[in-house]
Each structure stands twice: as C-alpha cells, then as structure tokens.
Amino acid sequence: MIDPNYRQGDAKSDPFGQDAMLKPAPVEKIPDGPTTPQVAYQMVKDETFAQTQPRLNLATFVTTYMDEYATKLMNEAININYIDETEYPRVAVMCQKCINIVANLWNSPEQNKWKTGALAIGSSEACMLGGIAAWKRWIERRKKAGKPYDKPNFVISAGYQVVWEKFATLWNIEMRQVPLSKEHTTLDIDAALKMCDENTFCIVAIQGVTWTGLNDDVEALDAALDKYNAETGNEVCIHIDAATGGFILPFIYPEKKWDFRLKWVLSISTSGHKFGLVYPGLGWVVWKDKQYLPADMSFTVDYLGAEVTQVGLNYSRPAAQILGQYYNFIRLGFEGYKNVQYNSMQIAKYFHEQISAFPEFVPYSPEVPNPIVTWLMKPEVQKDAKWTLYDLQDKLAQHGWMVPAYAMPVNIQNMVVMRILCKQGFSRDMCDELLHDIKAAVAELNALEYPTPTRIAMEKNVPLVSKSFNHTGK
Numbered sequence: 001m002i003d004p005n006y007r008q009g010d011a012k013s014d015p016f017g018q019d020a021m022l023k024p025a026p027v028e029k030i031p032d033g034p035t036t037p038q039v040a041y042q043m044v045k046d047e048t049f050a051q052t053q054p055r056l057n058l059a060t061f062v063t064t065y066m067d068e069y070a071t072k073l074m075n076e077a078i079n080i081n082y083i084d085e086t087e088y089p090r091v092a093v094m095c096q097k098c099i100n101i102v103a104n105l106w107n108s109p110e111q112n113k114w115k116t117g118a119l120a121i122g123s124s125e126a127c128m129l130g131g132i133a134a135w136k137r138w139i140e141r142r143k144k145a146g147k148p149y150d151k152p153n154f155v156i157s158a159g160y161q162v163v164w165e166k167f168a169t170l171w172n173i174e175m176r177q178v179p180l181s182k183e184h185t186t187l188d189i190d191a192a193l194k195m196c197d198e199n200t201f202c203i204v205a206i207q208g209v210t211w212t213g214l215n216d217d218v219e220a221l222d223a224a225l226d227k228y229n230a231e232t233g234n235e236v237c238i239h240i241d242a243a244t245g246g247f248i249l250p251f252i253y254p255e256k257k258w259d260f261r262l263k264w265v266l267s268i269s270t271s272g273h274k275f276g277l278v279y280p281g282l283g284w285v286v287w288k289d290k291q292y293l294p295a296d297m298s299f300t301v302d303y304l305g306a307e308v309t310q311v312g313l314n315y316s317r318p319a320a321q322i323l324g325q326y327y328n329f330i331r332l333g334f335e336g337y338k339n340v341q342y343n344s345m346q347i348a349k350y351f352h353e354q355i356s357a358f359p360e361f362v363p364y365s366p367e368v369p370n371p372i373v374t375w376l377m378k379p380e381v382q383k384d385a386k387w388t389l390y391d392l393q394d395k396l397a398q399h400g401w402m403v404p405a406y407a408m409p410v411n412i413q414n415m416v417v418m419r420i421l422c423k424q425g426f427s428r429d430m431c432d433e434l435l436h437d438i439k440a441a442v443a444e445l446n447a448l449e450y451p452t453p454t455r456i457a458m459e460k461n462v463p464l465v466s467k468s469f470n471h472t473g474k
C-alpha cells in the first residue's frame with residue numbers, strides 16, 4: 001500500500017520524485033494551486049515527448065529546420081508583438097523590407113519605394129486578403145456601372161487548399177470548382193473560363209498544388225483570360241496562391257512567367273513558413289500596384305520615414321518570424337536560397353526516380369516542378385494486393401516517418417495517393433533511409449496472407465479517411 005501522505009516534495013526534490021508527478025495532467029479544470037516550474041515543464045514536455053521528430057514529418061509543408069542563429073534571433077524576439085509599431089518601429093520597417101524583397105522576387109512593376117503588400121500569419125490569411133481585395137474591386141466596378149453585386153463568385157481548380165473553402169463560406173461567396181481529371185491534372189483553363197461570368201471577380205491559380213505538387217499554367221491562363229476579358233468586357237483577374245511556388249519559382253525557374261510579369265496577375269500570396277524557410281506563423285501577400293489594394297482595407301501610417309500601408313485580419317501577431325525571414329534573406333541571399341531549393345528539388349527528383357522503380361508504384365505525374373512527390377499504387381497491383389497505401393502509412397509511422405496517404409478530390413476521389421515534402425533538413429541520407437524503410441514495409445505487406453481492414457474497406461467502396469493526418473496542406 002502506498003501511503004498518500006508519505007511526502008509532498010519541494011523545490012529540492014527531483015521532479016520525478018515529487019507527488020505532483022504522480023497526479024494526472026489537468027484536463028478540465030485549472031489546478032487548485034501552483035507547482036514548481038520544473039514539474040510544470042516536465043509535465044508539458046512529457047505530454048509531447050512521444051510525438052515524432054518534426055524533421056521526420058514529411059507530411060507538412062511547413063519549415064521544420066532553421067539554423068542556430070535564426071533560432072536564437074527568433075527566440076530573442078519571442079516577446080515582441082508585431083502590432084506595437086510605435087514601440088518597435090524597426091520591426092515594422094524590417095517587415096516592409098521583406099515585402100519589398102518578396103515583391104521584387106515576383107517581378108513587381110510597382111514604382112513606389114515601399115511595395116504594396118501585407119504580412120500574414122500564413123498563406124491562409126494572405127489568400128483571404130488577396131481574395132477580399134479582388135472581391136472589393138469587383139464590387140466597386142459593379143457599383144459604378146449601376147449593376148448588382150450580391151452574387152460574387154470565384155473560380156479555382158478542385159485541387160484547392162482548404163483556405164479557399166473557408167474564404168467562400170465565411171464571406172458568403174460562391175466557389176466554382178473546376179474538377180481535376182486524369183487528363184487535366186492541374187487547372188483546366190477552358191473549363192475555368194466557361195465557369196466565368198460577370199459576377200466572377202477572379203480565378204485563383206495555384207503554384208504548388210497541395211494535393212499533387214504541380215503548378216497551374218498561369219501563362220496560358222493569362223493569355224486565355226486576356227482574350228476572354230476583351231470579348232466579354234468582364235475584368236476577371238488572377239490571384240496566385242503560391243503558398244509553395246512563391247519561394248521555389250524565382251530561384252529554380254526564373255525564366256518562367258507566372259508572376260507580375262503577366263497582365264492579369266494582380267495579387268500573389270505565399271507562406272514564408274513553407275519554402276520561405278521560416279518556422280510557422282508567416283505569410284506574405286503582394287499586390288501588383290497600390291491601386292489594386294482597395295483603400296478601405298488599408299491602414300496607412302507615416303512614422304516609418306515614408307507612408308507605409310498596412311492590411312491584415314489579425315491585430316496582435318508575433319514579430320519573431322519577420323526577424324527569421326529577414327535573417328534568411330541576409331544570410332542566404334539569392335544564391336543561398338537557390339542552393340537550398342536546388343537541393344530539395346534534387347532530392348525530390350531522386351525520390352521520384354526511386355519510387356518509380358518500385359514495381360508496385362507509379363508517380364502521380366512524370367514531372368517534379370516543386371520539391372513534392374506524389375505517387376499511387378498501380379491499379380493492376382492494387383487489384384490483387386492485400387494492402388493499401390494507408391497500411392504503408394502506418395508501417396512507416398512505426399519508424400517515425402510521417403508520410404500521409406489520402407484520397408484525391410472530387411471526380412478522382414477513388415484515387416489514393418501518398419506524398420512526401422522534401423524540405424530543407426530532409427537530407428539525401430534520410431531519403432535513402434526512408435526508401436529502405438518503404439522497401440522493407442512493402443515486402444512485409446506483400447507477404448500478408450489476408451487483406452487488411454483498409455483493403456477490405458476499399459473493396460466495399462467505403463470512403464477511406466486517413467486517421468492521423470490533415471493532408472490538406474499541413
């Protein structure tokens with residue numbers, strides 16, 4: 001029998017020798033009294049201890065590795081609220097410098113010293129801001145023309161990230177989805193234009209489609225839209241959701257026109273915390289020129305040595321990410337970003353080649369335009385196999401790898417794919433280890449005598465849902 005009054009423990013006791021460590025962690029109510037920082041630390045730490053190592057999380061697009069100086073800078077700025085610009089004016093200037101740098105990476109034609117853009121908490125907020133601005137510009141045009149503006153819509157491929165569903169639902173806007181198909185693995189431009197009408201305020205083109213890693217063809221879209229607008233008198237513009245591509249294209253494909261070099265591209269958003277190489281909590285949106293940012297969305301301040309325009313959904317927000325982004329720009333420079341992105345691309349291409357060599361698998365696409373590889377089981381193999389990619393996901397998780405399996409969106413929802421993100425921190429050596437673990441797992445699965453539950457469910461056509469992953473962009 002353990003005596004409950006045996007001892008209480010004090011600050012001198014080892015955390016693991018204290019009473020507090022025998023109590024369950026609070027779930028519903030705040031504990032009655034305090035405990036020591038050591039015990040509190042240990043309890044919080046331990047609760048997250050059994051999770052995977054972030055660098056083994058190949059499901060996420062978000063940065064899981066930064067160097068020591070970046071980490072130090074960000075930790076040192078952890079107590080700074082970005083919105084307190086009066087107190088921390090240099091952070092606001094630094095933010096605006098980052099907007100300038102990003103805008104110029106995307107070939108902004110804007111002549112103003114401070115380019116028109118906004119800091120965001122991620123691409124989701126950045127996409128919302130881009131979308132809202134396009135919607136408001138359309139409202140203005142409709143008002144001027146004396147036409148109704150109560151039925152707005154935008155057009156996007158079904159490979160959209162969930163933020164666009166939120167955008168449509170939260171602001172009561174119709175989202176017109178262009179289905180993906182085996183022939184059209186990215187935005188089908190003809191189909192997209194057929195969906196446009198006078199109430200369409202923009203087409204969203206994606207650079208780095210969350211589900212597949214592919215890029216919509218923006219140059220062709222721009223040309224087709226130019227013709228469409230001339231013929232119809234509509235002014236449908238393009239917002240680019242470049243959550244991934246925004247920091248890949250300028251370094252890897254500088255010749256490729258997808259950005260402000262194109263006529264109808266009026267706004268672009270990206271995640272600083274994806275291939276901008278900064279820890280989570282950072283997004284950017286840039287407009288082609290000040291005139292495309294509706295005045296009532298912006299808040300102008302002039303204490304930065306010039307007029308600086310601010311836009312955002314949130315008020316308070318962390319400043320540390322800005323320091324991390326600006327550090328990366330200085331530390332890496334164009335050449336350094338290119339080196340990092342080049343390596344990620346090379347590792348993705350290597351993985352793509354190796355996974356294609358498995359008799360069981362076929363890549364979703366022959367191309368690897370972003371450091372993302374998506375593959376599926378060959379239909380003829382799946383037919384006789386006793387397992388599915390969901391079982392492979394579970395096997396790999398036993399080795400710590402987070403590699404999601406998921407069903408594709410409407411129209412091709414029967415297709416189950418698997419995907420890895422090759423980010424900074426996923427080395428060639430780790431890639432070989434992963435391939436080794438996949439090989440071993442596939443051998444074990446191939447030796448199964450009876451079908452797995454997911455295989456049986458697939459046979460019965462039960463929609464399969466991955467248990468543990470939010471694949472839609474995280």
Ligand SMILES: *Cc1c(COP(=O)(O)O)cnc(C)c1O
Binds near residue numbers: 122123125127161283
């Ligand atoms: C990740 C992603 C988003 C959402 O970005 P967050 O930075 O996670 O808010 C939006 N669009 C695409 C295409 C994405 O890949």
